[in-house]
Amino acid sequence: MDMITSAVIGPNIRRACSARPAAAPPPRSPLIGLVVVAALLIGTMLGPPARAAPASPVPVAETGLFSWPLSPPHPVLRPFQPPATPYGPGHRGVDLGGSVSEAVLAAGDGLVLYAGPLADRSLVSVEHVGGLRTTYEPVQPAVRVGQSVRRGQRIGNLLPGHPGCPAGRVCLHWGVHRDRQYLDPLRLVEVGQIRLLPWPDHLSDAPDDGSEPP
Numbered sequence: 001m002d003m004i005t006s007a008v009i010g011p012n013i014r015r016a017c018s019a020r021p022a023a024a025p026p027p028r029s030p031l032i033g034l035v036v037v038a039a040l041l042i043g044t045m046l047g048p049p050a051r052a053a054p055a056s057p058v059p060v061a062e063t064g065l066f067s068w069p070l071s072p073p074h075p076v077l078r079p080f081q082p083p084a085t086p087y088g089p090g091h092r093g094v095d096l097g098g099s100v101s102e103a104v105l106a107a108g109d110g111l112v113l114y115a116g117p118l119a120d121r122s123l124v125s126v127e128h129v130g131g132l133r134t135t136y137e138p139v140q141p142a143v144r145v146g147q148s149v150r151r152g153q154r155i156g157n158l159l160p161g162h163p164g165c166p167a168g169r170v171c172l173h174w175g176v177h178r179d180r181q182y183l184d185p186l187r188l189v190e191v192g193q194i195r196l197l198p199w200p201d202h203l204s205d206a207p208d209d210g211s212e213p214p
Helices: 003-018 030-046
Strands: 076-078 094-098 103-105 110-118 121-127 133-137 139-141 154-158 170-178 181-183
Touching: 110 154, 121 139, 121 154
Parallel strands: none
Antiparallel strands: 076 094, 094 170, 103 154, 110 121, 121 133, 133 170, 139 154, 170 181
């Protein structure tokens, strides 16, 4: 081999001899594969996560959401008489016996919808959960429209002069309605607490004025 060939080939041979093959990647542990397979199997067996079942409705009287709008004693002087038609005669609530200037209490948590005079009386109307609305009359309001109230909070003071109230008595007319349908307010409180007094016969046919509270 001449000097030219040796000068050209020699360095190439040395580089070829000094080159090393690339190192192979380390083998993958079989344990990782087993973990992945086990996780997939468990997920298949368990299925999608369970959702909480919706709570079943509970009767209002059992939840303690409502209470009497007057402190005891609060005799029922006139019971509820649903009208046959929206503007027909009847008694759209109950009359509870009280005293002049007695504190009138919110029957449940809610939002004051109306507080002030309406036609020939003064009343307070409160909206509660589920679309229920309670009305209290005749009442001198101690709350304002848009105010949040809590069950048992004073919303006003009882005034005299409710039509149909027995002579010598002062009555709070307590009403409940939802979607323009009048309901018996006594169903909001414990039935065992209801105390009915004798109801004069001359009041049995006394009609409501048919006006609808807020």
